[in-house]
Amino acid sequence: MSLWILVTGFLIIRFVFFAFGSYSLFYKGRNQRWISKKIQKKFPSEKMIKFEIRKSFVNLIALGLLSSLVLLEIRFDMGFIYKDFQTYGWGYFVVSLVVLIVIHDTWFYWTHRLMHLPKFYKWTHSVHHKSTNPTPFSSFSMDWTELLIEFGIFPLLPFLLPLNPLAISAFAFLAFLFNIIGHLGYEIFPEWLLKSKVGGWINSSTKHNIHHARFNYNYGYYFTFWDRIMNTSYKIENYEK
Ligand SMILES: [Zn+2]
Numbered sequence: 001m002s003l004w005i006l007v008t009g010f011l012i013i014r015f016v017f018f019a020f021g022s023y024s025l026f027y028k029g030r031n032q033r034w035i036s037k038k039i040q041k042k043f044p045s046e047k048m049i050k051f052e053i054r055k056s057f058v059n060l061i062a063l064g065l066l067s068s069l070v071l072l073e074i075r076f077d078m079g080f081i082y083k084d085f086q087t088y089g090w091g092y093f094v095v096s097l098v099v100l101i102v103i104h105d106t107w108f109y110w111t112h113r114l115m116h117l118p119k120f121y122k123w124t125h126s127v128h129h130k131s132t133n134p135t136p137f138s139s140f141s142m143d144w145t146e147l148l149i150e151f152g153i154f155p156l157l158p159f160l161l162p163l164n165p166l167a168i169s170a171f172a173f174l175a176f177l178f179n180i181i182g183h184l185g186y187e188i189f190p191e192w193l194l195k196s197k198v199g200g201w202i203n204s205s206t207k208h209n210i211h212h213a214r215f216n217y218n219y220g221y222y223f224t225f226w227d228r229i230m231n232t233s234y235k236i237e238n239y240e241k
Pocket residue numbers: 128138183208212
């Protein structure tokens with residue numbers, strides 16, 4: 001219980017730093033410096049932002065529970081956890097990190113599509129889609145059932161492949177950062193990158209923003225490969241803001 005409180009406290013501080021920090025950098029006073037990067041020209045209402053913040057705090061408690069489970073697995077060397085970095089070295093560390101990202105991206109794409117089915121949508125994903133013009137606070141604005149589905153795979157990961165605690169931490173931070181970036185409301189990836197061959201595989205801020213505005217496209221988290229395979233990508237050139 002005390003671990004859960006401690007971890008939730010950490011998650012709240014991290015969320016406040018990144019979500020409130022990016023909000024004040026980009027949105028406060030409708031900062032003209034970034035205005036050309038704004039994806040939708042309109043700004044969301046204050047009422048909506050307050051709703052997103054309220055929802056986020058509830059979900060950080062749920063995320064605190066999942067994170068505490070992972071920490072307990074590390075503490076008791078459960079699954080394939082290895083603490084001596086030298087056991088597999090740097091090469092494996094990088095590979096394991098990439099594998100974690102691919103597993104999560106696949107898990108997210110398919111559970112996300114499942115939650116868009118009318119049977120499940122209303123009691124899971126509909127809250128997240130109240131944000132049609134996302135802000136950094138939309139990143140955790142969802143029903144708690146959705147949070148447990150999307151991030152519920154985290155405590156299972158140490159049972160799938162050998163993982164060093166550092167790989168788990170780096171992956172968890174990347175997942176958090178990508179969530180904030182996807183809901184930023186501003187495109188922060190440089191244009192040259194997005195227009196390149198590699199950039200086309202990144203699920204950029206604009207792509208997730210389109211998911212919130214158009215609903216039935218761009219279901220991915222980090223990458224676009226599942227959207228490409230399943231033909232659910234939205235053609236950006238057709239997008240009217
Ligand atoms: Zn979203």
